[in-house]
Amino acid sequence: MKKTAIVSLFLFLLIIPLAACNQQANKEIKKVRVAEVTRSIFYAPQYVAIAKGFFKEEGLHVELATTWGGDKTMTTLLSGGADIALVGSETSIYVYSQGTNDPVINFAQLTQTDGTFLVSREKIENFTWDQLKGSTFLGQRKGGMPQMVGEFVLKKHGIDPHKDVKLIQNVDFANIANAFASGTGDFVQLFEPTASIFEQEGKGYIIASFGTESGHVPYTTFMTKQSFIRNNKDTIEKFTRAIYRAQQWVESHNAAEIAQAIQPYFKDTDLSIIEKVVDRYKSQGTYATNPILDKEEWNNLQNIMSEAGELPKHIDHKTLVDNSFAEKAMAK
Incomplete structure (x- = not known):
C-alpha cells in the first residue's frame, strides 16, 4: 500500500513540471x-x-x-x-x-x-508584340500592378495600350479568365495556374511573360x-x-x-x-x-x-x- 502511494506521488511530482512546461510553451x-x-x-x-x-x-x-x-x-x-x-x-x-x-x-x-502571362486565343508559332496591334486585349484592373505592368510592357514594345489595341479593363479580377473563355478578347493577361490550365485544355496559349519583360x-x-x-x-x-x-x-x-x-x-x-x-x-x-x-x-x-x-x-x-x-x- 505504501509502495503504491510512493509511486503515485512520484508520478504526480513528475507530471507537474511537464504540465508547467507545456503551459509555458503554449504561452510562447x-x-x-x-x-x-x-x-x-x-x-x-x-x-x-x-x-x-x-x-x-x-x-x-x-x-x-x-x-x-x-x-x-x-x-x-x-x-x-x-x-x-x-x-x-x-x-x-x-x-x-x-x-x-x-x-x-x-x-x-x-x-x-510580375506573375502574369500573355495568353492568345489562337496558337502563334513566332509571336512578336506588334501582333497585338488592332486586337482586343483583356487586361487587369486599372491601378493594380498587373495592369500597370501590362501597359508598361506594351509601351516598351512601341504599342500604345489606349490607341493601338482595344483595351478592356473593367472586368473583375475573379471573372477575367471566365470572360476570355466565353469569347471576350483575342489576348488576355492571366496569372498562373489559370494560364497553364487554359493551355492544357486548349482554351488559350501562353506566348509571353510579363515578368520577364518588365524586370525586377x-x-x-x-x-x-x-x-x-x-x-x-x-x-x-x-x-x-x-x-x-x-x-x-x-x-x-x-x-x-x-x-x-x-x-x-x-x-x-x-x-x-x-x-x-x-x-x-x-x-x-x-x-x-x-x-x-x-x-x-x-x-x-x-x-x-x-x-x-x-x-x-x-x-x-x-x-x-x-x-x-x-x-x-x-x-x-
Missing part, C-alpha cells in the same frame, strides 16, 4: 493574422514557410486569410482585421499619398517579378502598419526569419519538391500543373531569394506606376521600406 506561441491578396502558386515560399513549420519553429502561429483584391486586403489591414498583409507594394504608396499618421511599411519582399519589381511584399512594427518588433523579426528560410528552401529545391510541399493549399489543382507553374516561376526568377526590397526595385515600381499615370507622387525608398528585419534574418 504568438498568433499572427496574415491577409493575402489572393491564393496563388505565385506565393509558394509563404506556403512553404507554413507547411515546413518554419513559422512554428519561430514560435508563431500564422492565421492565413485570403482577401481577394488589393483594396480589400489593405482595408483589412488598416481596419485591424489583419496584422500583416501580403499585397503589391503600390498599395502602400496609395495609402501614404492619401495622408496617414500610421503609414504601411514594406518589411519583407516575397516576389520580385517589389511585386508582392509583406507589409504592416508602422505602429504594429513599433509594438511588435520581435514578432516581425521572427516572421521575416521564417520567410527567409522558406525562400532559401525554395531556391535549393526543385519544382517537384516544392509542388509537393504546397499542394495542400491548392487541392483543386493537379500536382502536375502546380509543378509546371513553380518551374516556370523559378526559371524566370520570380521568387525572391531573400526578403530585401532594394532601391532599384522600388524606383522601377514607381517608374511603372508613373508610366501608367497612377503614381500620386514619388515616395523615397526609406519612407515606406524597412529592410532592417530582412538584413538581420540574413545575417543569422
Whole structure:
C-alpha cells in the first residue's frame, strides 16, 4: 500500500513540471493574422514557410486569410482585421499619398517579378508584340500592378495600350479568365495556374511573360502598419526569419519538391500543373531569394506606376521600406 502511494506521488511530482512546461510553451506561441491578396502558386515560399513549420519553429502561429483584391486586403489591414498583409507594394504608396499618421511599411519582399502571362486565343508559332496591334486585349484592373505592368510592357514594345489595341479593363479580377473563355478578347493577361490550365485544355496559349519583360519589381511584399512594427518588433523579426528560410528552401529545391510541399493549399489543382507553374516561376526568377526590397526595385515600381499615370507622387525608398528585419534574418 505504501509502495503504491510512493509511486503515485512520484508520478504526480513528475507530471507537474511537464504540465508547467507545456503551459509555458503554449504561452510562447504568438498568433499572427496574415491577409493575402489572393491564393496563388505565385506565393509558394509563404506556403512553404507554413507547411515546413518554419513559422512554428519561430514560435508563431500564422492565421492565413485570403482577401481577394488589393483594396480589400489593405482595408483589412488598416481596419485591424489583419496584422500583416501580403499585397503589391503600390498599395502602400496609395495609402501614404492619401495622408496617414500610421503609414504601411514594406518589411519583407516575397516576389520580385510580375506573375502574369500573355495568353492568345489562337496558337502563334513566332509571336512578336506588334501582333497585338488592332486586337482586343483583356487586361487587369486599372491601378493594380498587373495592369500597370501590362501597359508598361506594351509601351516598351512601341504599342500604345489606349490607341493601338482595344483595351478592356473593367472586368473583375475573379471573372477575367471566365470572360476570355466565353469569347471576350483575342489576348488576355492571366496569372498562373489559370494560364497553364487554359493551355492544357486548349482554351488559350501562353506566348509571353510579363515578368520577364518588365524586370525586377517589389511585386508582392509583406507589409504592416508602422505602429504594429513599433509594438511588435520581435514578432516581425521572427516572421521575416521564417520567410527567409522558406525562400532559401525554395531556391535549393526543385519544382517537384516544392509542388509537393504546397499542394495542400491548392487541392483543386493537379500536382502536375502546380509543378509546371513553380518551374516556370523559378526559371524566370520570380521568387525572391531573400526578403530585401532594394532601391532599384522600388524606383522601377514607381517608374511603372508613373508610366501608367497612377503614381500620386514619388515616395523615397526609406519612407515606406524597412529592410532592417530582412538584413538581420540574413545575417543569422
